[in-house]
Structure formats: structure tokens, C-alpha cells
Amino acid sequence: MGIMWGMEIKKIHRASCHCKAVEFEVHLPNGLENPRRCNCSFCRMRGAIVAFATLDGIKILKGADKLTLYQFNTKTAKHYFCSVCGIYTHHQRRSNPNQYGFNIACLEGVNPYDLGEVPIMDGINHPADRKK
Template sequence: MSDERQQHDAACHCGSVRFRVRLTDEFNTIRRCSCSYCRMRGAIAVSAQLSDIEFIQGEDKLTLYQFHTGTAKHYFCGTCGIYTHHQRRSKPSQFGVNVACIAGVSPFDFHEVQVMDGISHPSDSAAGPRVAGVLRFEPI
């Protein structure tokens, strides 16, 4: 059985880390998060299964950052510092991939992006994921 999902080329800013990714549902999973780390990072993420990322070069250049429960694993280029992806706390079988790392894609391509409530993380209660708000980009 062939995988007909589009394969996207992606890289950090300096190009030290290069990878290919197939997204779980293309860009229909875009989101931001309101947790303390994501607020400061400011990236828009999209979902991919762990097995759907293939590193072409520079996997050894990635630096890992973990905090709080240590479940989520946040990766960034050790050379230019750009966040490339993270193993999700709410769905550890998936990566969140920085859309800005995907070739030909900009965070400003998306008019509206849901902001998920990462302060009251769905893994900390039975309530499940909750939308905290919507981030809008309106070009002038």
C-alpha cells in the first residue's frame, strides 16, 4: 500500500538540519499553544506521526530541551537555534513540526490559527484539549 500524502522538504534557518515530513492531515492541524514555553517560542506547529519524519542531514546537530513533566521533547538546531519540531506531550506518537521550517510555507500563510490551552494542558485533566483563542493575521 503506497502512502499518497505529500512529502514536504524542511530545514532550519542555517540549513544544518534538513528533513522530509509527511503531515497527518496536511495543514489542517495548525495550531499554537499558550503554555509557558510555546508563548515564548511563538511558532505555529502542524502534526506528523513519529515515523513520518526522515532526517536528510544534521540530526546530530539537534539539541533537546525538556521541562515540567519531561514528556514533550523540543528540538532545535544547535547552530542557528531555530525550533524544528517537538514530540508532543498530548500525543506522544506525534511530532509537532514548525511550519516555518517547511519549504515554501510561512506562518503568515494562515489567516487564522487556533491557540490551544497549554496552561491547562489536556494531559493534566480529563477535560481534553481546549481552544484558548484564535490568532489572526490580516495583511494591510
């Protein structure tokens, strides 16, 4: 367990959507690593602050059947939402498909407004779109 930004971040932290139809655990051995926002067209509208976990670091405990998948553009990233309350829970990343990004606001006992200033990733100029 660790205290970050005055919040207790557990190594395995429970999380849920707003209506609790979807509940999940996030494995956070090093706490909240690299929390950030993204300025791509989708994330800008979604407004969530995300952190990252490995693909085996998120375990859906309840409501897998309530998750809705949304994909756009290259259809590489997989964005998941609760079909009942509409809250974004997590996504499989486009820039690193071996990781999930997850909505920090879904973590029990964590207030993303307590994080202070959060860096913004340049998703408009996504690394996968840059010519080599």
C-alpha cells in the same frame, strides 16, 4: 499535492532550520492538519505555529548531530532545536507521544503568515494535568 491557503503543500515536504544545518522531510498525506499555536509558558515564548505528523512521518535527512533536545516540567515532550541557529524544528508531543509537532515555518515554500488566523490550544491547562 494540495493547495492550502494559497500555498502548495506536498505529500512529502522538505524542511530545514534557518541555517540549513538540519534538513528533514515531513510526510503530510492530508496536508497541514490542524495548524495551531499553544499558550503554555514554553510555546508562548517560542511563538511557532505547528502542525502534526506521525512519529515515522518526520525523517531527518541531514544534521541529526546538530539537533539539541530540551525538556521541562514533566519531561514527557521532547523539543528539538538546531544547535547552530537556534530554530525549533519539531517536538514529540506530550498530549500524544505518537505524534510530532513541527514548525510550519521550516517547510520550504510555506509562509506561516499566509495561514491567516490560527487557533490557540490551551496548553496552560494541559489535558494531561487535568484530574479525572
